[in-house]
Amino acid sequence: MSDDQKILRESVRDFAASELAPNIPSLDVKQEFDKSTLTKFADQGLLGVSIPEKYGGSGMDYISTAIVSEELEYVDAALRVIISVHNGLNSMGLLQWASEEQKQKWLKPQAEGKRIATFGLTEPNAGSDVAALETHAKEDGDFYILNGSKMWISLADVADNFLVFAKTDMSKGSRGITAFHVEREMKGFSSGTIHDKLGVRSGNTGHMTFDNIEVPKENMIGELGEGFKIAMSCLDNGRFTVAAGALGCAKASRDAAVKYAHERKTFGKEIGQHQLVQRLLANMQQGIDTAELLIWKAGWMKNMGIRNTRETAMAKWVATNVASQSADDAIQIHGGMGIAGGPDGYPVERFWRNARAARIYEGSDQIQEIMQGQYAMGYRQDKPLRKELPKWVPS
């Protein structure tokens, strides 16, 4: 870590522990999203970490976004999800694909935390199979008329700006998808919240409906029919934050388990003295060290301007499974107390519930496995894109 990265890690860790962590268990029980979190993030400069200063960000390198994601999910996944959709999926997507004028208009206020952003790809009938999406945008004079709905969208009921993917040509499959910048204030936009989720319960997840929204043509991001490539490259950045967040969840599970293994005694000794308990901890550490190296490798490639779709996908696949298994083993180490959550209980059952969803969103386990198999066989290769994520330039 550079000095800047070390300072960032310490400051986000302190901020999350003092300002956010105390409220998380009760927000999780109440399934409540605390909107003041967004103001706090903005005040800390977290909403534009790796965005260059000329677009309102902090100008830090891409690994810094991973550090922020890790430290936030050390406390709770719902906090990291904000970074995933606002910074990773939307703002870094605009940094890569938007025109200079669009960046000044939309990216800058996002990086400054004045407008909250998210990413609308998934629909009721299209998740893993992105090319099946049904939302459509029909050309009409200076506008595209947007109709359709999106499902499982993080911050759907909270965000101001939306990077939305719609078919502009229903006959062309993935090549008929185009990306648009949509705003909550546009007539015909509505959204709602999904309740009773297994995890990420203090986060907002919802749905949105577009009813004849008139989207100005200048709100198109990239070129007509380029939306599928844009969506996939945005996932390179979103998955990076999910991987780093999962690392934070795995470390939090390990630390909680170690603490309990020192406190709890059975058969006359600390349970941490039993070798089978040590094995669970050793496996957690193996996963944590592996995931961390994969995340830093992907981050280094981003900094250097090297395409990293495979490496980021691998980091996401490994890290989310490490988090899931670590949280599961942490519950095991806590025995019966492991399933006692809430403000008066232990955090590990919340980590377990949060970790589960990350193996589904931004490419499920199965999609990650298929991708890696295809790369291994040579069926999948990453061709250069018309616009790549800019290499990090220190300011």
Ligand SMILES: Cc1cc2nc3c(=O)[nH]c(=O)nc-3n(C[C@H](O)[C@H](O)[C@H](O)COP(=O)(O)OP(=O)(O)OC[C@H]3O[C@@H](n4cnc5c(N)ncnc54)[C@H](O)[C@@H]3O)c2cc1C
């Ligand atoms: C908490 C949460 C937040 C989310 N936030 C966002 C967001 O902000 N923006 C957004 O656009 N989306 C978001 N999503 C949606 C998420 O990305 C999708 O749920 C995910 O891509 C899977 O799509 P699906 O749910 O439609 O499942 P499906 O695609 O229907 O898949 C169902 C099952 O079939 C398997 N499967 C599918 N195809 C294959 C195949 N070819 N081979 C083998 N197995 C296969 C899958 O792995 C999965 O196990 C979020 C989801 C959750 C749960």
